[in-house]
Amino acid sequence: MKELWKLFIVFCRIGGFTFGGGYAMLPLIQKEIVEKNKWATDEEIIDYYAIGQCTPGIIAVNTATFIGYKRKGIIGALVATLGMIFPSVVIITVITAFFTNFQEYTVIKHAFAGIRAAVVALVANTIVQMWGKTVKDWIGIIIFAAAFSSIAFMKVSPIIVVIISAIVGIAIKYRRADAK
Known part of the structure; x- marks a missing residue:
């Protein structure tokens, strides 16, 4: 039960940074899954991403499912997947409730412009790291x-x-x- 909870929390933390989609999450997945928890190797993560690209659904969610399955079978896959999507559901619900009221504010437009730039930097960094390993x-x-x-x-x-x-x-x- 403890590892299932950890799977949920780790993927919940990763899922909380959904700006830019699955590719933007790759550095977070690599750090949390490979470096910190040692649940997979760099090569396995790249393989999961390749398979996730070819299968229906969101790449990061598919990757969470693969890792959860590797750790704890079907229940692990479900828990990791729920952990990955939970923050998105909460964030989308909150944004939907308030965004239309604030989307015209200049500060909000600038915040999203900054987030987009940071996402490009995250993806570029991931590409550089993956290049050397693959x-x-x-x-x-x-x-x-x-x-x-x-x-x-x-x-x-x-x-x-x-x-x-x-x-x-x-x-x-x-x-x-x-x-x-």
């Missing part, structure tokens, strides 16, 4: 460049890009194993 050779750089170009410039579905990248990764691994 792109380890020229093949990784080529897969990254192809995936990025496909999504950013050709508007290919991220699901297709992840599936193709996985197939390419598997093919290269088996080709290298056969060469040895």
Whole structure:
């Protein structure tokens, strides 16, 4: 019961910083899940994010579900998911109740502009950290460049890009194993 409560609290804390969506939460997930609680490795978090990108739903919620399941099975998945969404439900309820009254205030507009800038910085920092842990050779750089170009410039579905990248990764691994 104690670990279930901890799962809920940790994901509740992460879920409280939903500005910018799932990608903006990645640094918080990495710090809380990998560094502080050691519930997963960096590689597992990246894998969970990749799978979460391909499955229906919000990436951060899917990641919480995967981690909760890894820790405590189905009940852990439910508790972690509820922890992740609980702050959003509260925040959205409060904002909905009051935002229309305050949205025209200059200070509110500036606050949201600052939040958006901070979210971009969080995402950029995460990309830099993930790069060093996942792109380890020229093949990784080529897969990254192809995936990025496909999504950013050709508007290919991220699901297709992840599936193709996985197939390419598997093919290269088996080709290298056969060469040895």
